[in-house]
Amino acid sequence: MTGIKRLVLRAAAAVERAVERVFFRGDLTRLVIEPYHGYATPEHLIARGRVLALRASERAPGGGSRLANARQMLRLFATHEVADVTVSAGDVTAVSDAEGYFTLLLPRDGRTGWIDVTVSTGDATATCPVLVADPAAQLMVVSDIDDTMMRTGAYSTLRNLWTSFTGSVESREVFGDGVELMRMLHADGRNPVYFVSSSPWNFHDFLDDVFARAGLPVAPKFLKDYGFGKDQFITASHGSHKGDAVDRLMAANPDLPVVLIGDTGQHDAHIYADAAIRHPGRVLHVVLRTTVDGLDTDDRLQIERLGAVNVPVSVSTDYRDALARLAVAVRPAA
Structure with a gap:
């Protein structure tokens, strides 16, 4: 050090x-x-x-x-x-x-x-x-939280801090179409859902309350430790934290394809493209919600990388395309 x-x-x-x-x-x-x-x-x-x-x-x-x-x-x-x-x-x-x-x-x-x-x-x-996971599960879902399931402005540090520290359970905005997408993929509990975020573990119960109020599924969360020990300063980067969580969940559910959901504000396209290359054939679909800045050059490059390994991508300011394209992946229970 x-x-x-x-x-x-x-x-x-x-x-x-x-x-x-x-x-x-x-x-x-x-x-x-x-x-x-x-x-x-x-x-x-x-x-x-x-x-x-x-x-x-x-x-x-x-x-x-x-x-x-x-x-x-x-x-x-x-x-x-x-x-x-x-x-x-x-x-x-x-x-x-x-x-x-x-x-x-x-x-x-x-x-x-x-x-x-x-x-x-x-x-x-x-x-x-x-x-x-239910033995009848058809897929698993790994989703980001900030600006993917709820509006935080994580792409802007100052905006994110303002939203995070001045909001309440009642005031936090969860995207209605995000709840609809997650409920469809969750399929009444048949398919496991996991949330990965760079939010600190101190927010765990707060996020539980926000999600419950919005109607999002109860799910394990992979948050970050921002503590300061004698040999520790913060933790891994957002990308390595999220990538490591995806790898861990792939290993935990070796027989399930995965739907990866994120946004364009924190390099999720890059993180998910890397994951698809590390785990060939495992990524069923990538869903990206665009933030106010839209797609940048790197986002477009990463979407091309995903296409090169035959991973379809839904990218839009909302989840209408993802809802339509992924409906066929969730078959009725036998």
Whole structure:
């Protein structure tokens, strides 16, 4: 690590500690487990979560002012993560890392659907739901969130920060045709859905609430860790984070073709073209929602790359074309 990077890391860590000191309200002596939606491989149930110090419930009422919303969103980052805690589910154990995250690999035992995994440490217990794909699934869906399922302006850092920190569950705009597309592909739960985003894990429950209000399927999310440890400054780039998640989900569902959904604001065309080349024959369709800037030269090049490996692409300001073209891929249940 260079001297400059070390100084930046120390400064960022100091800011993180300052936010925690100002906004954290809770009991550092009591632990809680924050559960995330897990997923499954052919061999394992993968239960995920985070060990935190107990904090007071400070849920803002709906329709608050932008200032009240901003304060509430900052509180999402005022977490006290607890490292080196052993969590267990039956005979399986794991130890929380520097940012409190843990992953438990449990035997799958042929189970399908949503499986509730009870995870505990000391007096803290939580239920971590794990999605196991239906044997009748015809495809899987991996979708971006920002400017793909809901409007955030992620293509502009300032616009994204303003939207993220001044909005509420009630005010966030989820695209109606995105909900329609996802429901069609989800096929009443027969086809698994996964969301991948560069949003921080601190937004997990907030996104759950936004999605539930809009009617989007409950699904595992792959978000990013923006914590600052002694050897860590942020995490991987948006592209490598999303590409790694796609690879992981391809391996977890080796028999399913995938529909990849994204937008043109954060190089999703490039990420998905690379994935289609790494996994020949696995990408069924790519859907790209264009942002205000439309297609740039690289987007057009990546769409050509996808065409060269016989991957159809729907690209538009809305999802009408994708809805029409993908309807044939979702056959009625037998």
